[in-house]
Amino acid sequence: MKFIKRLIILAFICMLLGLGTVFGFYFFVKLELPDVATLKDIELQTPMQIYSIDGKLISQFGEKRRIPIMYDQIPQNLIEALIATEDHRFYEHSGIDPIGIIRAALVVIMSGSVKQGASTITQQLARNFFLSNEKKIMRKIKEIFIAIHIETLLSKQEIMELYVNQIFLGYRSYGFGAAARVYFGKDLDKLTLSEIATLAGMPKAPSTMNPLYSIERATNRRNVVLGRMLTEGYITHSEYEQTKNKNIVASYHEPKIELNAPYVAELARAWAVAQYGDNVYKSGMKVYTTIDSRLQNLAQHVAISNLLSYDQRHGYRGAVAILWDKNSIAWDTIKIEVHLKNQPSYGELKPAVVMTVTDKTAKVKLQNNKNIILSWDGIKWARRYVTDTLQGSAPQRASDILSAGEQIWVQYVNQEWHLSQMPAANTAMVAISPKDGAVQALVGGFNFAHSKFNRVTQSIRQVGSGIKPFIYSVAIDQGMTLATLINDAPINRWDSSQGTAWRPKNSPPIYDGPTRLRIGLAQSKNVMAVRVLRRIGLNKTINFLTKFGFNRANLPRSEALALGAGSLTPIEVAQGFSIFINGGYYIKPYYISKVENPFGKELHKAKPKSICKNNCNVHINKRNSSNLQEEENLLDQTDDIANTSQLAPQVISEQNAFLVREMLQANIWGGGSWRNGTGWNGTGWRAQKPLNRRDIGGKTGTTNDSKDAWYSGFAPGLVATVWVGFDNNARNLGRTSNNTNLKKIQISGAESGAKTAQPAWIDFMINAIAHVPEQRKEIPSGIVQVRIDRHTGLLTRKADGSAMFEYFEQGTEPTEYVSAASSHGNIYESEGEELF
Template sequence: MSQLLRTSRVLAWFILTGLSVAILVASSLYLYLRPNLPEVEQLLDVRFETPLRVYSKDNRLIAEFGEKRRAPITIEQIPTIQLQAFLVAEDARFYEHFGVDIRGLTRAAIELISTGEIQSGGSTITMQVAKNYFLSRDRTFIRKFNEILLALQIERELNKTQILELYLNKIYLGNRAYGLAAASQVYYDKPVSELSLAQMAMLAGLPKAPSAFNPLANPERATIRRDWILGRMKELGFITEDAWSLAVNAPITASYNTRESEVDADYVAEMARAEMVQRFGEQAYTDGYSVTLTVESDKQTAATQALRRGLKDYDRRHGFRGAIGQFDVSGLSSDELSRQMLNYPRVEGLVPAVVTGIDDNQGQVSIHARRLGPGVMAFDTMTWARRYRTENQMGPEPEKPSDVVGVGDVVYVEVLQLPPVLVDANESEPEQNAGNTDSPQGTLPGELKVALSQVPRIEGALISLDAQTGAIEALAGGYSFSQSKYNRATQASRQVGSTFKPFLYLSALENGRTPATIYNDAPIVFEDSELETAWRPQNSSGQFYGPTTLREGLYRSRNLVSVRLLQDLGIRPTLDYLEQLKLPTDNMPANLSLSLGSGLLTPMELARGFAVIANGGYDVQPYLIEKIEDWEGKVVFRAPETRLCDRDCEQAEGELADETNELVSQESILDGLTLTPTEDEPEPRIMERLADERSVFMMHSIMQDVIRRGTGTRAQALGRSDLAGKTGTTNEQKDTWFAGFNHNIATTVWVGFDQPAPLGRSEFGASTALPIWVDYMKVALDSEPEATMARPNGLVSVRIDPQTGERARPGQDGTFELFKEENAPAPLTAEDLENGRASDDQDGLSRQIF
């Protein structure tokens, strides 16, 4: 008995000593760690890592940037049954414990000691909140103790509803989905409020092991986990027997869903992303900004499609370059062919396909297309495919399919007809996670029909501006952003050819010349000691046309007229005038080749220059971002409105500054971006006049003749009288352009190779760039009324002799021309009038609109 008593005392002493040591250690750890713990109050103002989203002006999604998909949600937006499913799965005693579940921790400790691993888990929802918001993922004792201390602190300062809302917005649920709302979209493409009971239970099973219980990667284990949760919900009385039976028998309906962009605008999206990172740093990806751009979805789609069509049309005109790959298809199964085709990417709607058989008698080719499986390609879709030799030469026309392709050739095709499909192949998993097969599931017997195509080597760009404000309405920087992120619209400085001439001619009109001024279109030779041969500029036709008015010289793009005009005006004064128009002159040559467009500009810079002409001569600066909203929907930036300024701009700006001083003092500055409070309007931007309105009006008239009777007649297909523009083609056809406008919109198109090379002797701006421009403007101007510049005061119309530029005598053939009043031809003399009677207006002037 005494032995038992002594043993009991020793045991009690060891237990008390152990408890004392444990308490001492815990207290020491608490005193050591407590000062370094974060303040729980931070959770009351938490900002979830939400991706950057970019929208078009009409609120259609263009792109989403950020590693984490998240869509914050309030507890009131979550159905009660969904909350119960998570509590059953993660923390059934959530409303009973004080942040730490002693039972759970004890059970986890026993499991760890007995089995060497924790099977049931010991973390409460509150502890997971502490870990997810404040702590690292390290598996250490110190981190776990911090987690417990923080959980206790969180429970003291927040209520259960707040804790649960924080948890459901932060928890990782696989496939880059953070939070319940994001997971609902990723797996089921619907809001939380529309989920079925089976789907709710499936999502509730993910926090424990987002990969192991993932319905896409491990559907069997995910189903077991779902059914266990449903069973527990039935035991606890959260759901009925019937509801449980329906849910456990429900098939898995999860699929991989990303927020698909609604507008094909990758180059624009990248511009917006770069601008946001420049202004906000890396936080732009996580702080939940929504950026609304100036681009309109219909115009942007039209720009992208028009550019691609135009580049493909050019590419086909120059023949078929052959297969992009080749492998032995003999004996390969459909699955093996599919695996081989994974080595070839899709490119903007073009699908790689391998030739598996050729029937010349039937005029048909059998193919196996990536993700689409077997199909056929008819010979009539291949007749264009003469073999490419050079930019000026192709092989003979093919007579049968085997003249174009061989068995095992990998080529790009366009899909003409899909076979009937029950389940879309894209609904299973993202392409990069595909399994061993690459063919769609659930297809019915049917025939896939395709047409031969190829990815163009030629490149191009289109930029369209609101000429009145500078807003970018559409931009396409190349054929395919996935192939090349190089934005040719903003980065490609290329020779502009004859599209430069309107600026030269505008300089002439500003310096006393008129549309009727005569220059001789005749041969000219310039000797230069630094050159091996003399420079002999020519017209593209190789012919010369003698005395020519400036009007005809521009709309017929006569090079010799432009050279003599620049020689007359002077190179330095002309460069000074370009700087007045705020055109970059760093890459402009200080020699007479400037007259023919040997200087370099980007399509954006050229479009901006044409916008100045389009709007009547006002400075306009392109911009892309219309407004920026933070994660709460508060507008932190809005593009300023524009204000035209004809005269006394400095005084107007001073008055404007006085009006806005108080506003600016209330604004905060972040990386140079003025963040204007939403209740205030941003300071308007002054658009000063850069060119005389009368000179600009005359330039409109001349450039309208480019379309009426010059090199841009293809634009007449639009059936409008308010259009003006200019084609451009550089030496050896290395760069081709068309830039055109009406009073409200200015659009520029460039076509060429990234590494300058000839496009072919038969290619000009009118054949490559202009069709793209027309294709785009057909949409951009749809339902838009004609917009022309109002005729300013101080202009007169005079009937002239186009051969001399002088006033026409009575009875003489003539044409009316525009002049500034001070530059109008001298009135007819009495001697001139002897040969006939003057018209009704004896001074020969007409002040009617020209």
């Protein structure tokens, strides 16, 4: 009895010492323990993702790949696999497993080192969130205290949810949702039992037990997991046998980018950082842009195809590199494969090496040791490039173009491979909704990896004749009409400051004498635009142009403004054209539709200004406001309607917008009657047959020496602008001659807006509005239509080919008939001493 009594006392003393030790350790590390309560509000580090408005993934930004999932989204067999393998008493303990700790302690005593862990799932969660992975006693003690604290704050479901979302599983994947995508390219709920067990076995050593590092280790570990699931009764023996004998099929899966819009992704990224700071990279935000995936894919294809067509008609500039020549030993397959593996691809352009050349074909090797044949149809375009204005003669044989050992570019066109090359010029294209300014497609250049400079928003270029619709809008505002006659005749003005004469010319240099305003814009008559500007006045014109949102600093104070000396970005041009299409309202382009957190809660929603045309009770003196800022100030001061700041300001009248639209439609469809000999075309006539509808319009733009080529135009619900030019503004787009190897339908002569930019616009609109019914013309109130004489613009009683119906703003229509005017000889607008 005495021995037993002493034994009990000793046990009691040991217990007190143990408790004292525990409390001692607790108070020793107390100040170093983290605030576990932060787990209640934990935000998992998840990449920010950029989407199109219809939910297509454009890009993601962030170091960690993670796909957060809620507890009820976790597959039951994954929960069972984790419990069976990592912590089979998970639902029984309060954060630590005493049996496991005793087992690990015995191993330490016997071996003298820490060789076996005893971590529960809760302890692993504590370590992953708050501690390191170092195997030290003090770290283990902290881990135990934190785990116990976690169990008092969170339910078992909350602990499991955090664990499943937070655990590192190799290859930058954090959480099982991301790992399912990385290794198997599937959503977590689509995985098989074998795949679930493979992932469940990886927390022990994610860098070495994943199936990409070692399929053998991953298979062995998977089978251990299956064995534990069998032991715990989660799967049957039949399921165990069937699954353990299956091969693991895994490969690395990049995030599935569904839409190619890298310039849009960069705009969205910069916007998000500006709004929310650098934490967006681990916020899991979903940023939905205004981009329409169908229109974006279309714009991407037509803009790049058009640029490559421009580049190729100017000739072939030769191989990228010479790997070996006829006097050298040809490279072997392995050396070629290694070389090509290190070469970039740029969109449709793929690096390749010429292996052999025959009379009309060439055998070429691509990456991954793929062999292809370039047929004569794919290489016969490649006459030699000499200069931007001169090309060599058409090649007769493949050997005139290619030699074995050359590294070249190829692209897949119309079901066959073609020789290609990196374009020297560049392009930009943007399509927006004139209703609210939503940017629906944006191509900032040939290739984002090649150049991150966004030419849609950053490239300020002279717009050439693309400025004329805005000049003519000023003219209409000042009382001119579509029938006003302006003298289309050469201008010769002495500039005393320069000591030279200024002689602006039409392109082509054809002059028709007194010509109606409608024709002047549609045919892009340069001298007419200058005379219109003179009549209005330079100051008044510049003030009016700021209504469209144009920067005054980029509008030169000279008559060259009428010829396009003003400089704008493509997005500014599209924005300006939208005003003509929506009835005169200033809308600001925007790219971001909404932002959500990882669980779908809306954090931001775009609120573009709306267009209100009826019963708005907003009274703005549009005629008297000199610029856009004044319009907005007047609107903001109006008390007649709630939340007027959300209304788009009307910067030109609906009648003005309608009349400019008429001239833009004439740019494509011309006017007159070809049957009666009065027909004429505008500079955009090439869109007539491909589109074959009357509810479209646009304007070409070409700057001096063809440095910039533009086309901007509209269709129902859409405005699009295309630009082509060299980033080096000193270089001209040049001219080409016919290539005798090609069909008769080819572009030649001097490059211009109609030849260089409009083809992309046409191809875009053909598909963009293919299923949109043709819209009937809506004539606003205050517009009248009268019969006029084609030559004088005055009223006529005739109904033959000399007459036509024209639109006028009520009160500006002519009042004289042509016969009466003729007798007085006063049928043309006067410009002082200049003769018509």
